[in-house]
């Protein structure tokens with residue numbers, strides 16, 4: 001297993017290079033996991049695209065680097081300390097004089113025009129790793145084909161030149177990948193936000209409104225790309241308040257609907273969350289977290305909005321909150337939550353973050369067979385007497401779509417009676433509050449239990465939620481290799497919680513440490529609030545970078 | 560329902576919570592007349608409102624309704640309409656709700672030219688919260704919140720809408736019911752964004768712009784007025800003083816927003832099953 005880190009300025013074509021290299025590796029039969037760190041600017045700065053690659057499944061980001069593809073000098077300076085001693089390589093421009101071992105100096109300027117720099121770098125790395133030249137050339141040509149055939153061919157030629165140079169001139173490399181067999185079936189190369197978009201399509205989404213905000217935007221861009229063939233409407237709203245209100249309007253008039261934003265946009269949406277709770281309108285909200293407060297670090301990662309997702313919106317009403325831990329779980333949870341929103345007639349929130357949004361993996365193609373879009377809402381034949389908010393034991397009143405039949409569907413953000421009309425009858429108020437709150441039972445009956453793995457009654461239990469799942473799993477595995485008895489408990493649903501499902505794991509462990517990407521231990525606090533159980537330690541990260549196995553292990557060792 | 564001949568009674572008669580003498584009564588009754596004239600059965604209509612005295616109107620009508628949040632009638636209406644283009648969607652609220660709290664949505668809805676009818680009860684004051692200044696209150700209008708009179712200038716929604724070449728722009732007066740009903744009927748028939756700014760006395764909190772004040776000033780447009788002429792419409796829209804023109808001030812034939820969405824041409828996105836063949840193609844594009 002190796003880690004290839006590509007570093008450079010924004011505007012150097014680093015993501016194209018990384019993406020093509022990752023896809024070529026997958027086509028060659030390897031597994032990959034990609035992590036990106038990005039600065040909030042279109043040109044300059046320092047960005048990275050890191051690919052963990054190997055013959056085994058790759059899951060978590062890692063810190064040690066084997067191949068450093070430095071598109072500028074800064075990259076060498078910033079990342080040389082992460083290089084694995086005796087098993088690394090630095091690929092850089094021949095014009096850069098840096099005192100370092102194992103450098104491959106590429107004569108970029110002699111090989112091609114500047115605009116082909118990234119493709120030359122791709123060719124050199126691919127050649128050194130022993131990837132098939134035609135396979136890489138095809139990947140490059142395919143990615144430029146839609147633009148212009150001549151450009152596609154020029155890029156393929158740049159790959160050829162890079163291969164020719166690397167095979168003849170480059171020093172024999174000391175970093176090697178074990179050969180792999182190309183996969184029989186195609187694998188998706190997909191990031192977290194793409195998985196969410198596909199999950200939404202599989203889950204039956206028909207209406208999406210959004211206002212652009214990193215790191216959520218690409219969910220909507222992916223949906224917009226497929227809107228015509230999947231028969232949905234994607235609308236860029238004038239602001240986040242409009243976005244959530246449009247989604248609510250669409251859901252009310254019959255479409256499974258969603259919106260996606262980051263914490264700052266969710267701040268504007270909170271009145272809408274409350275509106276969905278009061279009007280009992282099914283709606284899905286994705287919050288792709290980035291570090292706050294305020295504008296914070298727009299392109300970095302954090303898990304700082306858990307308590308906000310939990311409490312955003314005035315008044316009391318049921319909600320469910322999910323936080324998938326893997327790219328696959330992004331698809332699976334997203335494909336199910338539209339049905340849950342419909343079943344519970346209220347808001348369902350999914351928390352992701354920049355790390356998961358921009359992480360790539362190769363993955364088996366998703367199947368639509370296992371997904372369950374919401375049952376369509378049908379008109380009744382007993383017209384006139386319909387009451388939108390009929391009080392029932394479950395708290396769920398049969399929903400109707402306005403205009404689908406002759407019954408009238410009336411809903412109100414004011415407290416209302418069963419017919420949906422405004423009321424100040426305080427007895428009715430209590431009945432309606434209780435009716436709405438009874439729907440919590442539906443959410444509890446559909447809980448995704450936390451995932452426990454590892455030794456029973458371990459000495460150390462690592463508790464986590466959301467996107468850090470694989471880093472924690474990897475850290476635990478490495479601890480076990482050193483003879484420690486370690487368990488992991490990961491929550492991919494964080495509300496509502498059913499303590500019965502996990503309290504024994506907490507009480508049975510010698511030491512419980514909560515790992516989370518925020519500064520104050522929000523999830524640990526929630527667990528204490530709901531169970532009275534106080535974790536013994538915290539590993540927190542809030543520098544904008546993702547939790548890695550190395551970070552977690554370092555945290556435990558320094559405890 | 561096919562057999563049934565619509566009458567005004569089909570839209571219901573409900574007890575209201577408005578002050579006696581309020582201009583809202585005239586608007587409610589003009590709206591019922593307009594719905595009848597448009598031949599719309601109650602279940603074909605979706606009323607969407609925000610919060611305020613005006614925004615209570617749907618509560619007093621037999622139709623579908625979504626009484627949402629203060630300022631947010633237009634985005635809810637936009638979503639509802641895109642989701643289900645078979646519905647006749649009417650957004651109805653006060654001047655504070657539509658032009659103040661919902662100001663950004665007002666501009667965006669005009670730009671989209673989404674096919675909804677927007678009825679604004681413009682009483683130049685915040686009624687429900689007991690008499691603070693609204694965006695359309697005249698300069699100098701004194702209230703308990705603005706004891707020295709307001710220093711801002713008044714928002715002219717009609718002029719803004721005409722300047723933006725909104726699909727259909729009209730001004731009405733709650734005191735001339737037949738005329739108002741006819742304007743609303745035309746607004747509903749218009750395929751695109753249709754604004755009817757309705758001057759409405761608030762007997763409790765606006766002692767300046769009273770029934771008499773409006774009655775003395777509101778003048779119907781001449782019969783030969785041409786609402787297609789934008790330059791004339793701009794001048795008409797800007798006229799506010801001793802004389803206030805009422806009627807259909809501007810109308811354009813720009814295509815409605817919905818007409819650009821293929822899925823809205825075939826009944827709307829609805830909640831149909833997921834097309835698994837199409838989904839397979841989408842998935843393959845990520846391989």
Ligand SMILES: Cc1ncc(C[n+]2csc(CCOP(=O)(O)OP(=O)(O)O)c2C)c(N)n1
Nearest residue numbers: 610611612613629653654655656685686687
């Ligand atoms: C978010 C929010 N802010 C403030 C209010 C309080 N509020 C209710 S109605 C209203 C103003 C009503 O004025 P207008 O829209 O002109 O309607 P009118 O009562 O005059 O018909 C305000 C400020 C609210 N309900 N919600």
Ligand code: SF4
Nearest residue numbers: 578581612686761762
């Ligand atoms: S406060 Fe004004 S607008 Fe409200 S009902 Fe009374 S008169 Fe009408």
Ligand SMILES: [Mg+2]
Nearest residue numbers: 653654684686
């Ligand atoms: Mg008002």
